[in-house]
Amino acid sequence: MKKIFLILYSSFFILNFSFSQNVEVYPSHWWVGMKWNKVQLMLRDNRPDFILAVDKLVVRSSSPDLKIIKVNRVENRRYLFLDVEISPNAKPQSVTISLGGVIANEWQKFPFELKPRRTGNGTAFAQGVYSQDFMYLIMPDRFANGDYSNDKVPGMRDQSLNRDSLQLRHGGDLQGVIDHLDYLKDLGITAVWLTPVMENDMPRRTEHGYAMTNQYKVDPRLGTNELYKTLGDELHKRGMKLVQDAVYNHMGSYNFTFLDPPMKDWVHQWPAYTQTNYKDQPLFDPHGSEADKKKMVDGWFTREMPDMNQSNPYVANFLIQQAIWSVEEFGVDGWRIDTYIYCDLDFMNRCNKALMDEYPRITMFGECWVTGTANEAYFVQNNLNSKFKSNLVGVTDFQWIFNGIYPAIKEGKNDNLYEVLSNDFLYKEPLNNVIFLDNHDITRFYSEVGEDFDKLKMGLGCLLTSRGVPEMYYGTEVLMTGAKGGRQFDLNVRKDFPGGWKEDVQNKFTSAGRTEKENEIFNWTKTIANFRKNSSAIKTGKLMQYAPQNGTYVYFRYDGKQTVMVVMNTGDKERTIDVKRFVERTNGFSKARNIVTSATNDLDAEWNLPAKTIWIMELNK
Numbered sequence: 001m002k003k004i005f006l007i008l009y010s011s012f013f014i015l016n017f018s019f020s021q022n023v024e025v026y027p028s029h030w031w032v033g034m035k036w037n038k039v040q041l042m043l044r045d046n047r048p049d050f051i052l053a054v055d056k057l058v059v060r061s062s063s064p065d066l067k068i069i070k071v072n073r074v075e076n077r078r079y080l081f082l083d084v085e086i087s088p089n090a091k092p093q094s095v096t097i098s099l100g101g102v103i104a105n106e107w108q109k110f111p112f113e114l115k116p117r118r119t120g121n122g123t124a125f126a127q128g129v130y131s132q133d134f135m136y137l138i139m140p141d142r143f144a145n146g147d148y149s150n151d152k153v154p155g156m157r158d159q160s161l162n163r164d165s166l167q168l169r170h171g172g173d174l175q176g177v178i179d180h181l182d183y184l185k186d187l188g189i190t191a192v193w194l195t196p197v198m199e200n201d202m203p204r205r206t207e208h209g210y211a212m213t214n215q216y217k218v219d220p221r222l223g224t225n226e227l228y229k230t231l232g233d234e235l236h237k238r239g240m241k242l243v244q245d246a247v248y249n250h251m252g253s254y255n256f257t258f259l260d261p262p263m264k265d266w267v268h269q270w271p272a273y274t275q276t277n278y279k280d281q282p283l284f285d286p287h288g289s290e291a292d293k294k295k296m297v298d299g300w301f302t303r304e305m306p307d308m309n310q311s312n313p314y315v316a317n318f319l320i321q322q323a324i325w326s327v328e329e330f331g332v333d334g335w336r337i338d339t340y341i342y343c344d345l346d347f348m349n350r351c352n353k354a355l356m357d358e359y360p361r362i363t364m365f366g367e368c369w370v371t372g373t374a375n376e377a378y379f380v381q382n383n384l385n386s387k388f389k390s391n392l393v394g395v396t397d398f399q400w401i402f403n404g405i406y407p408a409i410k411e412g413k414n415d416n417l418y419e420v421l422s423n424d425f426l427y428k429e430p431l432n433n434v435i436f437l438d439n440h441d442i443t444r445f446y447s448e449v450g451e452d453f454d455k456l457k458m459g460l461g462c463l464l465t466s467r468g469v470p471e472m473y474y475g476t477e478v479l480m481t482g483a484k485g486g487r488q489f490d491l492n493v494r495k496d497f498p499g500g501w502k503e504d505v506q507n508k509f510t511s512a513g514r515t516e517k518e519n520e521i522f523n524w525t526k527t528i529a530n531f532r533k534n535s536s537a538i539k540t541g542k543l544m545q546y547a548p549q550n551g552t553y554v555y556f557r558y559d560g561k562q563t564v565m566v567v568m569n570t571g572d573k574e575r576t577i578d579v580k581r582f583v584e585r586t587n588g589f590s591k592a593r594n595i596v597t598s599a600t601n602d603l604d605a606e607w608n609l610p611a612k613t614i615w616i617m618e619l620n621k
């Protein structure tokens with residue numbers, strides 16, 4: 001029986017040698033030995049007048065290792081969804097899938113590769129991003145231009161290229177990121193998160209990447225799929241990690257699945273354009289209305305960003321498979337998930353689970369821009385007694401920055417930071433919260449604190465010693481400024497990194513190109529980040545904080561091996577602290593060494609803390 005099958009398959013292959021150029025396949029290939037071995041292939045005939053779902057359609061596979069389980073016809077007959085199953089024992093090979101009607105010469109054939117798994121099998125990649133890491137956020141169009149030949153790509157809708165306007169493209173790319181990985185490593189960075197790199201073939205405002213038009217193809221102005229793979233490899237070579245920015249909630253309105261949808265409910269349809277209410281409360285409010293909840297989840301983010309219908313099983317498979325495919329293809333280590341709270345949360349749990357099943361160490365953190373710790377905890381693994389239980393590993397911790405750091409550092413209100421951290425009992429693992437001073441959507445921290453150098457130093461000191469996964473936005477280490485608001489809205493926080501373009505007069509990637517102050521903040525960051533790299537107490541230890549007193553705030557990071565004491569005076573005047581008050585944690589130690597200046601203080605003394613100062617002290621016997 002087996003032999004006959006083999007003969008049939010091989011003769012079939014020989015008779016039909018040329019492949020159709022017209023069938024697009026998503027995902028384009030898969031791997032042998034994956035847990036996710038039942039794959040739903042989305043096929044599309046890219047010729048306007050041709051259909052794939054012909055009458056009396058027959059679909060064949062050239063290999064018994066890839067079985068066609070089900071052929072799904074959908075409303076749009078130019079599409080087909082094939083459920084295939086890959087044998088657990090399959091060897092890497094190229095399978096030919098053929099589609100045909102009654103007449104033999106009308107067969108359309110395409111190759112489908114079953115590839116060997118990426119080297120390391122999920123150990124050398126998919127490593128997860130944890131509190132041990134220091135993550136750097138880059139908007140690739142604005143960081144460095146490593147390839148001038150891809151600045152404008154013929155045929156793409158946005159043909160702008162003008163660095164004088166923040167609305168237009170600037171030419172930065174993946175090669176520019178690769179060229180500066182050693183700079184980042186030197187700074188102490190261990191993980192790089194890029195705003196989305198997949199194709200955004202939109203007519204305007206394409207700098208941010210959140211309006212994807214093809215989720216499987218790297219934007220040609222940033223590079224190619226191959227170059228993105230190289231970026232992953234180059235990061236791993238340096239012991240660093242790749243974080244991919246996923247957008248599951250929406251896509252760009254020029255996405256091919258919106259211009260030519262497989263079915264009407266691929267996106268959420270409303271009788272008239274309906275925008276989300278941007279309100280997280282209806283999702284957990286016991287008094288909330290279904291109408292508000294529906295508007296929140298199914299309403300569109302903007303007119304240019306149609307809302308994907310994740311309760312449609314075809315959409316769900318498309319998104320989940322794209323996620324797994326990206327990890328294996330590019331060597332992704334962790335995910336940042338955009339607009340998490342606008343997604344179907346049950347779908348998000350399924351998607352996260354599929355990734356965690358395939359890659360046990362992988363992590364994902366969601367953008368949960370909400371106000372209130374309980375609200376934030378709802379969207380992540382938590383200790384709440386709510387009906388819905390999220391399996392999300394981490395969140396972008398907007399409470400830490402907005403309700404904790406801003407009041408503490410801008411106004412000297414340390415109590416606010418103390419209170420925010422005291423609410424950590426709501427999180428299952430607050431160490432997984434991603435903390436930050438700034439990102440691509442909010443005012444740069446240096447501008448937020450009125451370009452007060454001491455306040456920036458305090459902020460960075462806190463960022464690198466508080467609990468959580470610290471994230472730094474590109475350029476903060478060289479005093480980049482930019483405030484959100486006004487006509488430019490978020491564009492002032494998306495300026496170019498000076499030195500990323502060969503025509504730049506200043507090059508702040510080198511110490512010679514930086515001013516004294518810029519070098520001071522760069523070295524401040526580098527010193528603490530590199531201390532942190534070897535500090536078990538900060539990376540994974542516990543936090544103990546003391547109620548702020550007399551304008552000062554003191555917390556400890558500690559484990560069985562190490563104790564680090566962080567002392568802050570956020571006020572305008574020198575303050576005295578009596579260190580004996582902290583005996584619960586200083587017991588057994590006699591000295592404290594400042595990890596930046598190496599100055600040593602006795603622990604049985606009073607310390608005079610200058611105004612606007614943070615001291616990070618390692619305790620010694």
Ligand SMILES: [Ca+2]
Pocket residue numbers: 145146147148149150151171172173221
């Ligand atoms: Ca370029």
Ligand SMILES: [Ca+2]
Pocket residue numbers: 249296297298299307308342343344
């Ligand atoms: Ca939505």
